[in-house]
Amino acid sequence: MNKHIQLQDLGHQDYKITWEYQEQLFKKIVDVKLEKRNRxxxxxDNYFLFVEHPHVYTLGKSGDMSNLLLSEKQLEAKGATFYKINRGGDITYHGPGQIVGYPILDLENFFTDIHKYLRLLEEAIILTIAEYGLQGTRSEGETGVWLDVGTPFARKICAMGVRASRWVTMHGFALNVNADLGYFDNIIPCGIKGKAVTSMHVELGKTIDEAEVKAKIITHFSVLFEAEMESVVSKSL
Structure with missing residues (x-):
């Protein structure tokens, strides 16, 4: 089992271009798995992509279009784009100040359990924000990381949505670090009405060092997955 993960930080990158790159890596892994039957x-290989997207809304395959509260013209006016994509979950927002992570892993190198995979993704974020004094937790039946679950003030700080086929994963998580939360007002986030969204910046009252947060996520992710992470020079997409 290969527990080595290639870490690439793509910087600020268009959503569609990044999605196509994820698909390339995903297909590469699946093709090797098929060939592995005879060899x-x-x-x-395993990959972990960090990226920050321009303003974009994405709707998962089980999502409801009515959860997007903007018309095409209004999207354009806000400088945002919209895509229907092949992950699980409903609608979410990505934009500047948000750390997006896309682990593209062959889970047969680690464990074959999607539920465990999602719980470990959540745990990596919970442990990361705990280092900043924020107590993240899970909300029953609602994937992601939340604050103050079980109170009228429950709010989501990290959204998650993944796709897995032949035990290969893609898509991942989006942690609000210094994101402009006003963009969430244009959707019903994750299709969940009546619950707020927050960020580390809002909770802590200061701008957060995103490079530092990424480093902490990688530290916790590598321990939880018992993986060896190696930063590689990112190709130009």
Whole structure:
């Protein structure tokens, strides 16, 4: 089992271009898995992409279009784009000041349990924000990381939505660090009415060092997945 993960920070990158790149890496892993049936000595690669997107709304395959509260013209006026995509979950927002992570892993290198995979993704974020004094937790039946669950003040700080096929993952998580939360007013986030969204910046009352947060996420992710993370020079997409 190959527990080595190639870490690439793509910087500020268009959503569609990044999605296509994820698909390339995903297909590469799946192709090796198919070939491995005849050549068991082959190993599959694993990747972890960090990226920050321009303003964009994405709707998962089970999502409801009515949760987008903007028309095409209004989207354009806000400088935002919209995509229907092939992950689970409903609608969410990505934009500047948000750390997006896309682990593209062959889970057969780690464990074959999607539920465990999602819980460990959540745990990596929970442990990361705990270092800043924020007590993140899970909300029953609502994937992601929340604050003050079970109170009238419950609010989501990190959204998650993944796709998995042949035990290969793509898509991932979006942690609000210094994001402009006003963009969430244009959707019903994750299709969940009556619950707020927050960010580390809002909770802590100061701008947060995003590079520092990324480093902490990687530290916790590598421990939880018992993986060896190696930063590689990102190709130009």
């Amino acid at each position: 068991p000595e082959l190993e599959t």
